[in-house]
Amino acid sequence: MSCVAEPPTVLVAGGSGYAGALAARLVDRHPGFALAAVTSRSDAGRPLTDLYPHHRVDAVLEEFDIDVHGDVDAAIVAYPHGAAAPVVAALRERGVRVVDLSADFRLLDRDAYERWYGPHGAPELFGCGVYGLPELYADQIARADLVANPGCYPTATLLALAPLAEAGTIADVVVDAKSGVSGAGRTPSAATHFVSMTENVVPYKVGAHRHMPEIDQELALLGSPVTTTFTTHLMPLDQGELVSCYVTTSEPWDQARVDAAYRGWAADLPFVDIVGTPPGVRDVRDTNVCRLHVRCDPRTGKVLVFSAIDNLWKGSSSQAIQNLNLMYGLPETTGIEAW
Amino acid sequence: MSCVAEPPTVLVAGGSGYAGALAARLVDRHPGFALAAVTSRSDAGRPLTDLYPHHRVDAVLEEFDIDVHGDVDAAIVAYPHGAAAPVVAALRERGVRVVDLSADFRLLDRDAYERWYGPHGAPELFGCGVYGLPELYADQIARADLVANPGCYPTATLLALAPLAEAGTIADVVVDAKSGVSGAGRTPSAATHFVSMTENVVPYKVGAHRHMPEIDQELALLGSPVTTTFTTHLMPLDQGELVSCYVTTSEPWDQARVDAAYRGWAADLPFVDIVGTPPGVRDVRDTNVCRLHVRCDPRTGKVLVFSAIDNLWKGSSSQAIQNLNLMYGLPETTGIEAW
């Protein structure tokens, strides 16, 4: 009998997409977890390095089979919305602790879910996920068996607005979000063709982005029920997301007060940087860091918050690792130190 | 004696910057004007093709000399703010009709000018410019001798908001503007280094962009006095500008009413397209066209307007040609047909 505990084994289900592949790489390099397998519906049988040479993960993609893959400690599920829930349910039935990257377990209102995403794939589990934004819910995440990893836009937006939302001061908010093309996923289309996007910037899903109900739900839970004006734009870059928030407050704030609120809140958060100049998305590329810049506009009284993340890292896969770290009692930063 | 009138001669002063060089090209190709000369403070003596091979203008940059260059019919002045006014004054003294690309003659409030730009270089002419947005002021432009070509952001923003401003319905507006790097000018700097901007997007001049007073002045003149929340972002592309406007109206509007207002307004405007899907900046690259998409958001009641232009064309040099066309009684589209 060994006195050294084996590290928990982690499955990545859905490893051929951008988020799943990055999750596989992060688990593979993680000192506290062992990568058990990587599955893929579309590319089973292919080495992961064929699809993602730069990730340098030595694994062959496998067809998902609960009898083969159910015997792990934990799983990161990177399936599309709707398709994720049944896989999550099967894994939970075997006792596997799950971080789900889809939207299937983020919302609390089932009508809202079905309006935006269609029928739910595992109704018995609906609402059972802990919302996996560690800066807000670290304690619940530590005890959770099912963590619903937030969407990339909600991650950037909620970190931008948390101190104001908790103060109950958000009377109105416009969120103008800008994302790199990796956010649109790996499936080739006219919209993601290089020629379509180079030298271009274009609004998309105006008034209809699925991340809207998720943002409003969480802002309300924090203390500021509000209907967010939320618009997304595609930019000619790969990874990176900038969210520009324009907040009308219900009472006047000044720069000193917002600074105090944000710096106090972020003081113990290893992955939130409050910075004195507006952040560029390159500042946080390939990191789990969210960089925030907050400004009171004396002309209008509005509070402006700029929030930069890497949509594939903090907006998805490295945040999943951060959640797994909490679930297994590891330091939050293990394996995703500020790279 | 010929019965064919000679075309008016046009000087381009300040032809080594992006806007001036493009103006030189547009005049050079124009069927109704003759390019008299192109001057430059920094590059006198060099062929313009050395600096801008793709413009293919066969001209050597000259040192500006009013005795040499004052004998033209018209001039486009592409000097920096502050430096433009004295040159404009000298040209006006010789009776030259001027389109000035700088901010020196856009503002009506001299205190505001000096706060944002410093001392004015030709106080006797302050306020004498006609604001050169042809979609709003065609008649005045036709009679003007000094036209103040609008800034690129005001152009995109005012075209986006004109029908609402004229209706006096703008209670509050957030303008989130995104520009290509050419908007930052030709002078090399750390911020415009390729490595700084590729795969990046970054807010700049937050709360302090000089185009703010120009926008507010014009919105008030149109009928909606408002303090605009205006923020600019640099994007990793060359030419192109997208302005996303979020309008809180003082009374409820619905989609049918905004459609009617915008389509009615634009019906006779050759360079304004009202389109059914959000415009990308590539849709208007290298054209004088402004593409607008207007949406009422039923969730919040806000009116969203997305406005795409080419910052160097409609945002500067081709708009100068449009103004010159009006000043000389030519069809507005001459030489800048929808290319």
Added chain:
Amino acid sequence: MSCVAEPPTVLVAGGSGYAGALAARLVDRHPGFALAAVTSRSDAGRPLTDLYPHHRVDAVLEEFDIDVHGDVDAAIVAYPHGAAAPVVAALRERGVRVVDLSADFRLLDRDAYERWYGPHGAPELFGCGVYGLPELYADQIARADLVANPGCYPTATLLALAPLAEAGTIADVVVDAKSGVSGAGRTPSAATHFVSMTENVVPYKVGAHRHMPEIDQELALLGSPVTTTFTTHLMPLDQGELVSCYVTTSEPWDQARVDAAYRGWAADLPFVDIVGTPPGVRDVRDTNVCRLHVRCDPRTGKVLVFSAIDNLWKGSSSQAIQNLNLMYGLPETTGIEAW
């Protein structure tokens, strides 16, 4: 009866791809031709502006029907290799003069054609095309009814090497070609996904590019039979092609002699610029110009030639216009003046 001749009518067949759509725009703006119709196999019924807003061509794509579309003076056929030949044959049967953008009528050796492209779609016409490189074959093109528009790589390469090839001095040549992503066509794929190509450069079709036999055929016809080493690379940009040629000559050349050869040859060519510094592809973007820089390397005795074109313009669609101009006795530059 009018004494003013109607301009020739021109059909563009295959207008939904990059080359066909640009051809439609160039015909539409052309002062000497009338755009009769634009056809498309995949997008019939859609306005061309839906697919290409920036081309601003007011035409609805139609299903090709020889009974409807055969009654034109000329046609530009922009079909894929193999599919073009039957359409060309049908048009020729009606007496329509054709510029074909595909490879179907470029090669003279039918075995070579079939090895690279498969069975030919109109064997009776094989070899009947005049090779449409106007800088070499203007006289034949003027009399031709069927012009085989060259490939983009052969265009750049043959213009780079023509003076040396005609001197019979090419003993060996390495051609390292670099192209923007538009050269890979409009069909979305993993290889053309924005995320695949941004910040990337990658060799493709190494040792197997179909333009190799075309280049070798033409170099031999010019006087230098040689087996070219030809390799293509995809670069992270839209339009633009740079061909770097490294020539081992059969006898020594010096800089003065190559300069004289190239400048003498290009003196009367309106679209070939011999320049003193290495050309960038942006120098020729959206133009029909080929920019050449020639250098003798005293260390090795090799002659280096760098050739920049826009792969969609001089490499395809504007060259088709240049050919049409010659076929109809118009000045070669009509409608494609150095823009």
Added chain:
Amino acid sequence: MSCVAEPPTVLVAGGSGYAGALAARLVDRHPGFALAAVTSRSDAGRPLTDLYPHHRVDAVLEEFDIDVHGDVDAAIVAYPHGAAAPVVAALRERGVRVVDLSADFRLLDRDAYERWYGPHGAPELFGCGVYGLPELYADQIARADLVANPGCYPTATLLALAPLAEAGTIADVVVDAKSGVSGAGRTPSAATHFVSMTENVVPYKVGAHRHMPEIDQELALLGSPVTTTFTTHLMPLDQGELVSCYVTTSEPWDQARVDAAYRGWAADLPFVDIVGTPPGVRDVRDTNVCRLHVRCDPRTGKVLVFSAIDNLWKGSSSQAIQNLNLMYGLPETTGIEAW
């Protein structure tokens, strides 16, 4: 007295440039070294995170002072050519082991050095550096006190050609090199302005790149004296370098033989991948890996080798770490595992 050895302390001199800043980051994260200080001539007093937020190195740039900074175990010197030598000499005098990123100690022929770089800044040390390409000179590097880190182009080229050079079979070679803009350094200029390079590709320093003598020197030492035809091109991307080599061999090779030679050679090299498809530069971004693809062209008999590296990593700073690892008896991959 502690029984645990303190890790060697490492100074990074010249930390405000791209290569020095990355070196500082790699030392800072390295498990076997301690970052002693980072110096800068131009930015002393500024936090390194001001210049490079994404490196996340908590250090203030200091003015170099041999009395302050000479008391370290090792140094990475990232000064410009010419300026490096005196700093290296001062450090060597204090017994500091040095990896120098400049060209000052790479060449063995002093005339050649002075022809390309001007007077040498520490003639007494000229020729004393061990050429720091670990795949070729690991043993010498392990014993060296002064390692001359290779240039980025020589690194990619020599790894591409080593097996052929050692076989003495290179009769002639054309090297067509393509680099991202970071290779041109951090100093802003017209050539590195975003607007100059986006959508562009341009040859530069044709026939005159300083890396030529370095490449020829090393090929000769390996067994193939040859005058390389070497041309560099700037591409619109940040980090990444692709070198396409076209080798005329002195005797015939076939695919099996080249495969055997390359795979045999690379079998024990942790950072050289021989791959079956042409590599893209993104495959190796932010890694110390060189990816090689080798192809015999049956049409011409030439051997084609494509070599992709990250110019800032394997082409400079991570290779410096690889050298330091060897110098201190650490596993070659420490701190630069395949990320």
